Amino acid sequence: MGSFCEIQIFAESRIDAKKILSRLTEEVARLEKKYSRFRNDSFLTEINRSAGRKHGIEIDSETQSLLDHAKNCYETSDGLFDVTAATLSQIWDFKNAQIPTQAQIDAAQTTLGFHKISWSDSRLRLPPNMQIDFGGIVKEYAADSVARLARNLGVNNGLVNLGGDFSVIGAQPDNRPWSTGIIAPDRERDIMAKIDLLQGGLASSGDYERFFMHKGKRYSHIMNPFTGWPCAGLRAVSVAANLCTVAGSVATIAMLKDEIVAKQWLLDSGLPHVYMDSRQTVGGTGINANS
C-alpha cells in the first residue's frame, strides 16, 4: 500500500498466528493489487484505461460496492469528496512545487464529476479522460476487511494498522483498549493525540507528507473538485467510528471542507475526533485533553 502496515494478533499458538497472519497479509495484498492507482497491473488501472470506451468495463460486485460507497460520500459531501477527481492530482506537481496553469486546471475539471459516470450492475462507463482514485476509501476498507477476516478465523484480540488507518479485531487480551498515537503533520516524532480504541476503527487524513506552499498559504494533496485547487482547510483530522471505512470517509470530507464548516461537521457527526487546524491548534471532541 506504499505505507507502513502492521497487523497484531493474539492466537493460541505461534503456528496458528503465522498461518492466520499470512492469510491476512494476502487479503491486504489482494486489495492493494486490485485497487492501487500506482500499479500498472491493477484492476483500477484497467478501469481507468477504459475511460471513454463506449461499452465501458465489466466490474465485479466488490468494485460495485466500493462505487456505491463512493457515491454515498459524493452525495453526503455535496460533491466535495469525489473519487473521479484523480486527474486534478496529476496536474499538480508537489515535488517541484509547480502550480499548473488555469487552462490546465480548467481542462482537468472537465474530466471529473461523479454524476457523469454510470454503472448498471456489472458494467461501468467512464467518460473520456476520467480517472478514479479510491483514496480515502480503499485502504480503510482493507483494514476493516482484514479485521473481519481475522475474526472469522477465530482471532479475538488484535489490531490492524494500514498506514495509520486502524481497525480493531478485538481488545487486547487483558481487555485493555489499543492505544493509537496520531502524529502531528510534518513533525514526525510529535504525537498530537492518543486515542484508545476498544472496537471499530480510526482513520486519519492530512497534509502529512505532501503539501504545497503558495503565497504563504499551505495546501494539502487533497483536491477540491470545485476549485481545482488543493484544499486549504484543516491540516489533519483523525476520526474514530464503528468502521474504519466510515471514519476514513468522514475524515476525508472534513479535510475538504472549509475550516470552520469542517469543525462543525465533525461535531455534528457525533464521532470522537481530533484535528489540527491551520493555526496548528489541536482540538476535537469525544476526547480528554492531556496536555
Place this chain on the structure above:
Amino acid sequence: MQLAAHATLKNSDSANIIALSSTALALPGIALADAPPTQSTASYKLSNYQEDDLSRSEVPSGELNRYDIDVHQFQLVAPMGRNMSVHVDANYESLSGASPWFTSVGLDGKPVVNLSGASGISDSRSELSVGTRYYLDNGSFAGNIGYSEENDYRAVYFGLNGERHYNDDLTTLAGGFSYSSDDIFPTDAALFNRVRDEDKRSSSVFVSLTQIINQVSSFQTALSFTEQSGFLSDPYKLRDVRPEDKTQIAWSNSYRRFFVAANAALHVNYRFYHDDFGINSHTSDVSWHQNLGRQFQIVPQLRYYSQSAADFFTNVDDFLNPLSEYQSSDYRLSAFGAISGGFSLIADMGSWKATLTAERYLANDKYSAYDISQPSTALVKYNRLSLGVDFSF
C-alpha cells in the same frame, strides 16, 4: 499540546454517518455475508455396518450371516479464489454376506426366509463426486457431479442447489434439483434367469425454509419430491415385481435450541414420508449435544421409525401369481417399526477433529405404529460404528 482520547463508540445519530455506514456495511469484506471456507479440510471416515445373523428358526437352511459392510469416505474441501470452494468426495465400500432370496412357508406354517447363495455375496462400490459452491453477498449456489460403480450397478448423477438469505440473514430459503441415471446389470443373469441390463432414472427437487427464531433457537422445514422411473425391482430376488414409476414426497422439520446454562443444544427432528407404492412413514429423533469444555462434545441420540406396508407386499412369495402382478417380499416394503439409539463423541483439537459414533438399530413388527396384517421375516438389526478424522490446513 497532546490530546488523549478514549473513543467510546456509541451509534452516531447523525444522518450523514448513518448514510455513510449503510454503504460501508454493504462492502463484501465487511458485510456479514456467507463466506467460503478460508482453510482446506481433508476428512476420512471409516464405518462398519454389521447386520445381526438370522436365527435357524427364521432360515431353515443355508447361510445365516447377513450383510457386513465397511465404508471408507474421503473428502477434501478447499477454497478457490475469494468466492468459491471446491470439494472432492471419494467413497469405497466393501460388502459381504447374504441377503433374502425368497420367502416361503416353514414347517410350522410361519413364513421363513431363504438367503442368497451358499457362499453369500461379495461386492464393492466405488464412488467419486466433485462439486463447487459459489458464494454471493446474500447466499450461495452449488453444483456437483458424481459417478458410482459396483460390479452390477452404475450410476451417474448431478445436482444443483442454491440458498438465499433474507431479513438480515435470519431467514434462509434454499432449493435444489438433482438427477441420477442408473444402470443395473445383475451378475450370473443367465444362470439364474435374472434381468440382464436394466436402467432407472431419478429426479428430485427440494425447497427449504430456515428461520432463526432468537439467539438460541432455530426452525427448519423442508419439502422434497422425487420421481423414479425404470427398473425399480430387486433383480436378485426370485420373485420381485414392482411398478416402473414411483413418486415420493417427504416433509422434514427440525428444531434446535441451545441452553446456555447447560452449554448444550437440543435437536428435535420429525419427518413424514409418502410414496405411491403405498408406504407412509414417520421418523422422529432427538439428540442432545453436550459440550464438555471447549474441546469435547458428547451427543446421545434416540430415533423412532415406523412405516406402513407397500400395497403389493407379501410375506410369502407366491410363485403362482402371473408376472404381470406386482409383488415383493422385501422386508423394507413391509409394515414395521424401528428403534435406534447411539452416541457420538467429538474431540476438537483446533486443526484436528475426531468423531466416534456408535449406533444400535432394532427393527421389529411389534414396534410398528401401523396395523400389521403380514409380519415380515428377516427384519434387520444392526450395529454401526464409525470413526472420522478431519484435518484443516
